[in-house]
Amino acid sequence: MIELYLLEYLVKFHELGNLTKASEQLYVSQPSLTRSMQKIENELGIELFNHTKNKITFNEAGELLVKYAQNVLKAHDLMIEKMHDYKNSLSTISIGLVAPGPIFKYGNFLYTSFNLKNVITSIKKEEELIEELLNEKQTIIFINHLFDDKNIVCKKCLEEKLFLSVPKSHFVAGMKNGIYFKDIDGQSFLMSNQIGSWENIVQKHLPNSKFFLENNDNLKELVNSSIIPSFVTNITMNNRLSDERIYLPFLDEDATMPFYIAYLKKNESKLENFLKTILNY
Amino acid sequence: MIELYLLEYLVKFHELGNLTKASEQLYVSQPSLTRSMQKIENELGIELFNHTKNKITFNEAGELLVKYAQNVLKAHDLMIEKMHDYKNSLSTISIGLVAPGPIFKYGNFLYTSFNLKNVITSIKKEEELIEELLNEKQTIIFINHLFDDKNIVCKKCLEEKLFLSVPKSHFVAGMKNGIYFKDIDGQSFLMSNQIGSWENIVQKHLPNSKFFLENNDNLKELVNSSIIPSFVTNITMNNRLSDERIYLPFLDEDATMPFYIAYLKKNESKLENFLKTILNY
DNA sequence: ATCACTTACGGGTGACGTAAAAATC
DNA sequence: GATTTTTACGTCACCCGTAAGTGAT
Numbered sequence: 001m002i003e004l005y006l007l008e009y010l011v012k013f014h015e016l017g018n019l020t021k022a023s024e025q026l027y028v029s030q031p032s033l034t035r036s037m038q039k040i041e042n043e044l045g046i047e048l049f050n051h052t053k054n055k056i057t058f059n060e061a062g063e064l065l066v067k068y069a070q071n072v073l074k075a076h077d078l079m080i081e082k083m084h085d086y087k088n089s090l091s092t093i094s095i096g097l098v099a100p101g102p103i104f105k106y107g108n109f110l111y112t113s114f115n116l117k118n119v120i121t122s123i124k125k126e127e128e129l130i131e132e133l134l135n136e137k138q139t140i141i142f143i144n145h146l147f148d149d150k151n152i153v154c155k156k157c158l159e160e161k162l163f164l165s166v167p168k169s170h171f172v173a174g175m176k177n178g179i180y181f182k183d184i185d186g187q188s189f190l191m192s193n194q195i196g197s198w199e200n201i202v203q204k205h206l207p208n209s210k211f212f213l214e215n216n217d218n219l220k221e222l223v224n225s226s227i228i229p230s231f232v233t234n235i236t237m238n239n240r241l242s243d244e245r246i247y248l249p250f251l252d253e254d255a256t257m258p259f260y261i262a263y264l265k266k267n268e269s270k271l272e273n274f275l276k277t278i279l280n281y
Numbered sequence: 282m283i284e285l286y287l288l289e290y291l292v293k294f295h296e297l298g299n300l301t302k303a304s305e306q307l308y309v310s311q312p313s314l315t316r317s318m319q320k321i322e323n324e325l326g327i328e329l330f331n332h333t334k335n336k337i338t339f340n341e342a343g344e345l346l347v348k349y350a351q352n353v354l355k356a357h358d359l360m361i362e363k364m365h366d367y368k369n370s371l372s373t374i375s376i377g378l379v380a381p382g383p384i385f386k387y388g389n390f391l392y393t394s395f396n397l398k399n400v401i402t403s404i405k406k407e408e409e410l411i412e413e414l415l416n417e418k419q420t421i422i423f424i425n426h427l428f429d430d431k432n433i434v435c436k437k438c439l440e441e442k443l444f445l446s447v448p449k450s451h452f453v454a455g456m457k458n459g460i461y462f463k464d465i466d467g468q469s470f471l472m473s474n475q476i477g478s479w480e481n482i483v484q485k486h487l488p489n490s491k492f493f494l495e496n497n498d499n500l501k502e503l504v505n506s507s508i509i510p511s512f513v514t515n516i517t518m519n520n521r522l523s524d525e526r527i528y529l530p531f532l533d534e535d536a537t538m539p540f541y542i543a544y545l546k547k548n549e550s551k552l553e554n555f556l557k558t559i560l561n562y
Numbered sequence: 563a564t565c566a567c568t569t570a571c572g573g574g575t576g577a578c579g580t581a582a583a584a585a586t587c
Numbered sequence: 588g589a590t591t592t593t594t595a596c597g598t599c600a601c602c603c604g605t606a607a608g609t610g611a612t
Binding site for chain 2: 001002003004005008045046061064065068069071072074075076078079082083085087090104257
């Protein structure tokens with residue numbers, strides 16, 4: 001058996017054409033390379049090089065060996081790469097959501113509950129999330145309805161409630177008990193472009209309104225410097241409170257969005273810490 | 282870099298399911314295998330096994346690694362095999378002949394002149410041999426005519442002369458000076474089935490004769506126990522002489538067959554010993 | 563004189579085997 | 588009690604680096 005380190009030396013020597021240069025790149029001494037090449041020749045019992053007094057070059061057999069040695073090293077490197085990928089996948093968790101609320105609420109716990117390097121979150125339709133959970137493309141999903149399946153655990157974990165955010169000067173600012181969608185239909189709104197299933201709800205109940213979609217990075221700043229109404233929820237409110245604005249709860253039933261957490265039964269033990277944390281929260 | 286011996290241990294362990302059995306087949310101690318498996322785990326930084334107190338089994342990552350490790354070992358084995366094939370080809374010489382005479386005459390020198398494991402001889406038509414020599418499918422060919430080519434060396438080396446072999450009772454047995462083909466046309470003959478270009482000659486000059494073709498293994502015995510005429514040559518005569526028979530030279534010009542040895546100029550140095558031996562013989 | 567390869571020599575890492583312990587069946 | 592894995596420990600192989608040697612440019 002010709003060990004990989006020898007094949008590595010051989011290929012590097014072939015690449016650079018002389019032992020001295022190869023030894024520098026391999027961080028070994030040059031005599032060590034001489035010995036290694038001799039060792040390969042002895043082990044195979046085939047002359048691989050033309051040895052002259054101060055020059056060593058590959059003969060036909062040596063060139064042939066290099067070709068195959070490269071394949072062996074490639075196979076080894078692929079193995080290492082795939083195992084690292086696998087390891088990475090073990091420390092990666094995929095969270096799927098119908099709306100971003102649960103991430104705002106629970107995001108921090110993901111990192112404290114696991115030894116995670118990567119958290120992948122994606123907002124998708126409920127049916128798609130369920131399919132991906134069953135295919136193990138998602139580890140945890142947050143959906144709006146109870147889903148019953150023998151392989152899945154699904155529990156209610158959260159209610160997100162919608163609030164209207166208006167400047168104090170707005171004509172509805174005095175309605176402290178809350179308002180209904182119909183009271184403000186036709187107005188224009190600043191709104192996040194990543195709200196998932198909330199989008200259906202506001203468009204259904206505010207059919208005559210216009211929405212200025214912004215990504216989350218810009219939204220808060222825009223809202224604070226504008227008199228246009230916008231939305232917050234009980235979850236996002238902590239981050240977005242502004243003294244200049246009044247926050248009025250929507251009183252419609254649809255303005256309360258339930259979240260159900262779902263995961264594969266077989267992952268229950270892995271997720272134990274996280275589940276304990278969020279369900280008691 | 283995970284060295285091949287570790288991968289070999291891993292795969293054998295996977296194959297046999299426990300370290301003790303694997304250690305027996307690998308001719309190492311069992312603790313050595315324990316250490317090796319730990320070493321792989323450490324090097325990859327991934328848990329590969331379920332360690333219980335007296336049982337160690339592969340987990341998902343371990344199974345994955347085995348798959349890739351098998352590929353690496355396969356690549357290594359292929360490399361070794363191909364290099365051995367190459368080595369073997371270096372110690373193989375192909376001799377092509379238009380007729381078997383030169384092999385009878387020089388065969389032994391092939392083995393004493395080279396470090397040969399394999400000598401491949403084949404009897405073919407002259408044109409085919411020349412083409413194969415140019416394609417390097419033949420190392421040396423023996424043909425009946427001088428062939429001129431800038432890459433080829435071609436020299437006369439041998440004359441083979443045909444003799445009739447008849448029982449003492451045969452009607453031509455008294456013609457001590459020799460005979461002509463025409464004197465015995467119409468007779469039946471025992472003859473080797475591997476005579477190459479001699480076949481054309483006897484069939485041309487003995488158009489009314491019948492030939493019983495036998496392989497060389499059987500021929501001598503058959504001839505000795507029969508009264509049927511047969512052939513020998515100055516080369517094969519040494520092996521086939523029988524007191525019961527008379528050997529008469531054919532006097533026709535065609536009964537003397539010249540042989541020319543031909544080989545590629547670039548191989549001259551490799552063949553030096555052999556050439557020196559046979560050309561002076 | 564410099565460069566490139568080889569040989570010689572001494573040192574340290576690490577892979578090995580033996581022995582013993584721990585745990586399961 | 589037998590089997591299997593793991594830990595402990597001492598030994599030895601072998602791979603390495605330094606230094607010196609040999610030719611070639």
